[in-house]
Amino acid sequence: xxxxxxxxxxxxxxxxxxxxxxxxxxxxxxxxxxxxxxxxxxxxxxxxxxxxxxxxxxxxxxxxxxxxxxxxxxxxxxxxxxxxxxxxxxxxxxxxxxxxxxxxxxxxxxxxxxxxxxxxxxxxxxxxxxxxxxxxxxxxxxxxxxxxxxxxxxxxxxxxxxxxxxxxxxxxxxxxxxxxxxxxxxxxxxxxxxxxxxxxxxxxxxxxxxxxxxxxxxxxxxxxxxxxxxxxxxxxxxxxxxxxxxxxxxxxxxxxxxxxxxxxxxxxxxxxxxxxxxxxxxxxxxxxxxxxxxxxxxxxxxxxxxxxxxxxxxxxxxxxxxxxxxxxxxxxxxxxxxxxxxxxxxxxxxxxxxxxxxxxxxxxxxxxxxxxxxxxxxxxxxxxxxxxxxxxxxxxxxxxxxxxxxxxxxxxxxx
Ligand code: AMP
Ligand code: MG
Numbered sequence: 421x422x423x424x425x426x427x428x429x430x431x432x433x434x435x436x437x438x439x440x441x442x443x444x445x446x447x448x449x450x451x452x453x454x455x456x457x458x459x460x461x462x463x464x465x466x467x468x469x470x471x472x473x474x475x476x477x478x479x480x481x482x483x484x485x486x487x488x489x490x491x492x493x494x495x496x497x498x499x500x501x502x503x504x505x506x507x508x509x510x511x512x513x514x515x516x517x518x519x520x521x522x523x524x525x526x527x528x529x530x531x532x533x534x535x536x537x538x539x540x541x542x543x544x545x546x547x548x549x550x551x552x553x554x555x556x557x558x559x560x561x562x563x564x565x566x567x568x569x570x571x572x573x574x575x576x577x578x579x580x581x582x583x584x585x586x587x588x589x590x591x592x593x594x595x596x597x598x599x600x601x602x603x604x605x606x607x608x609x610x611x612x613x614x615x616x617x618x619x620x621x622x623x624x625x626x627x628x629x630x631x632x633x634x635x636x637x638x639x640x641x642x643x644x645x646x647x648x649x650x651x652x653x654x655x656x657x658x659x660x661x662x663x664x665x666x667x668x669x670x671x672x673x674x675x676x677x678x679x680x681x682x683x684x685x686x687x688x689x690x691x692x693x694x695x696x697x698x699x700x701x702x703x704x705x706x707x708x709x710x711x712x713x714x715x716x717x718x719x720x721x722x723x724x725x726x727x728x729x730x731x732x733x734x735x736x737x738x739x740x741x742x743x744x745x746x747x748x749x750x751x752x753x754x755x756x757x758x759x760x761x762x763x764x765x766x767x768x769x770x771x772x773x774x775x776x777x778x779x780x781x782x783x784x785x786x787x788x789x790x791x792x793x794x795x796x797x798x799x800x801x802x803x804x805x806x807x808x809x810x811x812x813x814x815x816x817x818x819x820x821x822x823x824x825x826x827x828x829x830x831x832x833x834x835x
Contacts, residue, residue: 433703435815436738436774437755443714443739447721449749450673452604458592461584463645464602465748470578472595475568480532482508483563487523487545487552488536491560498556501548508533523552532564539563571595581749585835603749606644609668609720610637610676611651613661614727617679619653632801633678633725633732640736641676644744656680658692665696669717673747676740679727681711689713689724697722705773705815708798709735721747728798734776734810758812758827765791767820769813778807779828790828808832 434442453467482488488508494500502523508514510529518524518535526532526539538560546553571577577595578588584602592600617631618624631653641648649671654664661680668675680689686701690713693699699715699722708731713724721743725735742752761781769775778793792811793803809828813820820826 433705436704436706439702439704439712439714440739440742440755443743444746444752447743447746450603450606450747453601454604455599455601457599458589458597461592461600461602462586462589463643464584464600464605465745465750466578466580466582466584466600467603467749468601469576469580470592470595470597470600472571472573472575472577474596475573476571476594477565477567477569480567481510481565482526482528482530482532482539483565484539484541485527486539486541486543486563487554488514488518488526488530488533489523489538489540489554489558490518490520490536491538491558493521494538494540494554494558495556500554500556501551502554504550504552506533523554525552537561537564581751583745583750587835605647606674606744606747607649607672608641608646608674608676608744609649609651609672610634610641610678611664611668612653612678612727613656613680614653615656617653632729633727636729636733636801637676637678637736640733640741641744644741644748646744656685658688661689662692662696665692665717665722669697669720669722672720674744675717675720675722676725676736677723678725678732681713681724681726683711686711686713693717693722693724699724706734706738707770707773707775709738709776712739714739726798729801730778730798730804733804737810738776756829758829760825760827761788761790763790763792763811763820763824763826764822765820766822767792767811767813767826769817769819771818772815774815775811775813776829777811777813778803779809779811779826780807781809781828781830790826 489502502521504525505522506514507525508530509527513531514524514533518533524533540554540558544555612631612633616628618628620630651664654660690701697715697717699713701713703710704712709726711726712735715722723740725732746752777796779790781788781790793807795803809830812827812829
């Protein structure tokens, strides 16, 4: 489907879900991968599946502290007395064979001694001299972890497209592997547009504001492990913007800009984009962040985000971040997970658009609740910093009364 079909003036606005789908459907993972040490792989996406070169665990071993015995020696309904002939520690096994009527003291992780097939946990036995008395009713094979039970040799331990988190680093290490193959870093070029923008390091002239968007994006993109090309502030002049777009697109996989897409300004940028590539201007039924541009310039994807600092963050997290992850080879969820919680503050909400409010979840009387931040202005970055979640109000939702349940999107993931 062409971008224009969805964004032509005849289709003046697009829902958040449609915009997201349109973006994610169009983009495909980039080519190129590199092998890196596992410690460096945090936050990267696997370019190749990790296949287990060994069984995990490598040997049959004990899941508990206790005694390794032969099930045939145990009476099903009465106590059995066995002679303790040695000890098996984790990492230092028992080298003999457990014979008829014998048992070996064994610690968690100890390799199962030859001849034994069952572990009797230490909590249920009695010791009498060099003998251990096991109760009746022990099942054959109880408390034994089998070789390859977690992962069999040759099985796929982690699929291609997996985002590497702490568990994945540990899992790769548990296979004895030192390196993984990951998608190369995405190259993202970004700049701010606006004649009113001043860079930090000098006093503001009348009417100027400091450019904060490049710093917010620097943080967000660094979190994703992107290679960054910060191109600074570009004034609202067609020649300057054209040169910036050309340079950015030639040097990167993705071009991100902020500002200049609202009514009025958009007109000349729209004309410029039309010449440089295939870029559409969307009105999205979202607050904040209504205007947004998306498309392609040369071989680079282009996202023209709004200028207001909070709108930048909302559109980045709802549209751009998952697109960047998909470019790196990850298959994003159709939506970010939402958690329903009661809201303690009233919210005025217009039906027909999706709103992302800054909220703060807190615990009261043992229950998680959320309140909306006092200021919801799309330029108020401070309230973004005070928030710990977005309150997400769907298109069909009207006003929220205190006590009503709302969906929230948490800022922090645990791992
Ligand atoms: P625009 O979308 O260019 O009309 O910008 C909307 C509002 O966001 C205006 O008040 C701009 O001054 C402000 N703004 C745009 N870009 C930035 C930026 N990089 N840093 C801080 N504020 C910005
Ligand atoms: Mg502007």
